[in-house]
Amino acid sequence: AQKITQTQPGMFVQEKEAVTLDCTYDTSDPSYGLFWYKQPSSGEMIFLIYQGSYDQQNATEGRYSLNFQKARKSANLVISASQLGDSAMYFCAMCFRDNYGQNFVFGPGTRLSVLP
Amino acid sequence: SQTIHQWPATLVQPVGSPLSLECTVEGTSNPNLYWYRQAAGRGLQLLFYSVGIGQISSEVPQNLSASRPQDRQFILSSKKLLLSDSSFYLCAWSVQEGTEAFFGQGTRLTVV
Numbered sequence: 548a549q550k551i552t553q554t555q556p557g558m559f560v561q562e563k564e565a566v567t568l569d570c571t572y573d574t575s576d577p578s579y580g581l582f583w584y585k586q587p588s589s590g591e592m593i594f595l596i597y598q599g600s601y602d603q604q605n606a607t608e609g610r611y612s613l614n615f616q617k618a619r620k621s622a623n624l625v626i627s628a629s630q631l632g633d634s635a636m637y638f639c640a641m642c643f644r645d646n647y648g649q650n651f652v653f654g655p656g657t658r659l660s661v662l663p
Numbered sequence: 664s665q666t667i668h669q670w671p672a673t674l675v676q677p678v679g680s681p682l683s684l685e686c687t688v689e690g691t692s693n694p695n696l697y698w699y700r701q702a703a704g705r706g707l708q709l710l711f712y713s714v715g716i717g718q719i720s721s722e723v724p725q726n727l728s729a730s731r732p733q734d735r736q737f738i739l740s741s742k743k744l745l746l747s748d749s750s751f752y753l754c755a756w757s758v759q760e761g762t763e764a765f766f767g768q769g770t771r772l773t774v775v
Contacts, residue, residue, distance in 0.1 A: 592769075599762070642763075648695055651709070656705070
């Protein structure tokens with residue numbers, strides 16, 4: 548069964564510093580996708596970055612990069628130059644195909660607090 | 664461009680009352696549609712997902728049901744709400760063979 552693990556319930560980072568949020572996943576499927584979402588206090592889920600299981604290069608989107616280590620089954624999110632507005636919950640997720648269609652599984656989340 | 668609408672944003676309902684949360688997607692056809700529930704400070708729990716009209720997969724036995732009467736409409740319902748149904752409910756869609764899921768604004772339901 549597919550599973551996402553995020554071992555950091557909460558993280559603190561100083562403004563303008565870089566921070567890494569950990570994510571490990573478990574699947575036996577050869578084809579899957581990995582995502583990171585940001586959820587500010589308003590509750591909306593904001594898509595940040597995507598990594599396909601066959602992608603050779605790590606995904607990057609502005610200040611976000613995904614450190615994809617396939618052999619270790621990890622997909623850590625790196626946020627460079629943290630900003631106060633980055634304070635939020637961050638969820639790692641995976642999409643996969645089951646007998647019914649395309650499904651998603653989410654990790655428990657990491658609460659990031661950026662300190663001024 | 665594609666957009667997803669979910670309403671209402673907040674809802675307070677008495678125990679035992681019915682529930683209907685609506686989600687619609689614009690700008691795409693034949694999307695996958697999902698209903699998630701999120702307890703305070705917790706991760707997302709998949710409740711239902713649908714790959715087409717009238718096709719609903721129930722992930723977790725609940726006091727809830729889902730329906731997809733039209734291609735881009737997904738409805739979460741309950742006949743009688745329980746106190747434990749209080750939560751944050753999120754609707755999402757994805758392309759059938761695509762990548763990320765896109766989320767609605769969410770509905771914060773409080774059952775009193």
